[in-house]
Amino acid sequence: MPLVTVKGIYKDGKVELSERPAEIAETARVLVTFLPADGWEGEAAAEQNLDRETLRKQAFERMKKGIHLGGPPYPKREELYDRCDK
DSSP: OOOOOOOEEEETTEEEESSOOTTOOSSOOOOOOOOOSSSTTTHHHHHHHHHHHHHHHHHHHHHHHOOOOOOSSOOOHHHHHHHSOO
């Protein structure tokens, strides 16, 4: 059986799910993790998305700038042969 994650709220000793999970029978074993109540859904996600957006923009700027691998003037064939030990 695949792992399924469903949001819910703990209230008066019971867990109320926001939706009924598909593919789950009437009885199933579960693990419950309590998350911090202070804006765990909105604020943390917004900060994470902001950080991801900033990192994405920085990565695209680096790609646009490119990597300098040298360039003209290129050495002539004779110059390359002169550099090698014979």
